[in-house]
Amino acid sequence: GIDKTLPSRTRLGTRPKGDPLLDGCTPWPEEFAARYREAGHWRGETFDRLVRAWARAHPHRTALVHGERRLDRAELERSADRVARRLAGLGLRAGDRVVLQLPNVPEFFTVFFALQRLGAIPVLALPLHRRSEIAHLCRLSQAVAYVVPDVHQGFDHRELAAEVLKECPELRHVLVAGDPGAHLPLDGPGTDELPPAPDDASEVALLLVSGGTTGLPKLIPRTHDDYAYNVRASAELCGLGPDTVYLAALPVAHNFALGCPGVLGALYAGGTAVLTDEPDPDAAFALIARERVTTTALVPPTARMWAAATHWGEADLSSLRLLQVGGARLLPEHAAQVRAAFGPVLQQVFGMAEGLLNYTEPDAPEVVVLHTQGRPLSADDEIRIVDEDDRDVPPGTTGRLLTRGPYTLRGYYRADEHNASAFTADGHYRTGDLVRRTPTGHLVVEGRVKEQINRGGDKVAAAEVEEQLVQHPAVLDTAVVPVPDDLLGERTCAFVVPVPGATAPGRNEAAAFLRERGLAPYKIPDRIETLDALPVTAVGKTDKKALTTLARQLSAEGSRRTE
């Protein structure tokens, strides 16, 4: 076996070149890794050790609730072991990547922890990802397996998987939670013996999908050390404990509901997580009353819907102690409406899958909760606010947010070229967000410089939609920009220039075309406008600023016309 007395040579922070378990990741420099360990942020805990410790400490405490199903901690551990043996029987080994696309069901966590048991790495696809995204994630990560539900919200993931199999030669197995159809069932025979669980907390534990700014989604390596800290520190700041009942109403594949503090934070603190795919107020309020939910996380449009719904129903929401809202800008007047409806339980969260999290403190004064997006979670989060030449702006001025810290990535997975521009030479991540800092150190998000549309928390990379749309035979050129929207904050508008002599596709034709190409539904443009040519800047690049202004005007005219 392994000699435990040998010093680990495989820490991500110190790993000698040529010996990595997972290549294509950028380690923290050793001086930073040492500092984060000394500060007690990085504790050498792997997620496999954690789930075992949770089960040992309180085997019969409820871990997960879904509909009428309830799993205690011992059952969660046993189910994870069963799935681990199943996957090992299919040949999965430490370091293998597995694309995990499950909605908010207990199987998400049994598979997640099974992979942790094996040292295999989940790639957390979102439930709404389709052929375009999934095939890309499989190819980029060279995934050997893809885990799906059978049918979810009317969509048959087994058919999607069959298409993905054709496009991805390295993909060996499709496993289905539910009726497997032509694929393999997740429940099934496995090996009796598992190899010892890998125990290196500096290794990558999961790969999160980035909101993206370029043509195709990027993957974010999160190590055990960094993500366990993310979860633990978030749970502490939010005051979670054994009596916490966390309602996951956002997809648990998203960082917010997974680990900020999310389901993992609730389990870490000794509490329970309730899983649902129905964030509409009717279903959610009934669940809050039934399970005595204490904590949940929402995007701004859902939070506003919930606030409005408190006026008609009489659901018992008295158990709610923390209502987190984040993922997109919450305007002060909307924050005030939410606070008026639910009381002083509102918390603003400005986070990103790449790492940095900002929270308003649960005891923060009302003005802070209404007007800021929170303060960095860690004392070791480094924040710079700079101009376009990376020079610090004067205190209180708006600028571009750069950050590095104990749970912020140092490089996207297998993306050398992109990393060269996405990070500064000294390792700060360029968030693409425009922020200012108040005298109390809270951040206010004022806008963004990245070419991304934030559709009520769903992120759409303009370049990704443009690259798909320009494949249409009648489209010569295209540019995708945001338009303001009362409910979602922003929607997408695509300007298209037709091929000479051709007719540009209208909204319905463009939508059908993009769906056919396998693009996630939330990335399909809400508006299509035809132009003879795209405006260009002095240096000859598409003038997105001018187009954004034009889109805003056109949409304002459109709404005047319909009044």
Ligand code: OOB
């Ligand atoms: C969360 O993560 P992502 O990776 O989907 O998106 C990150 C981006 C940020 O860079 C920012 O542009 C925007 O989403 N954003 C906000 C915001 N929270 C996120 N913009 C304005 N106000 C906010 N409160 O969205 C995410 C990850 C963990 C926790 C919460 C949100």
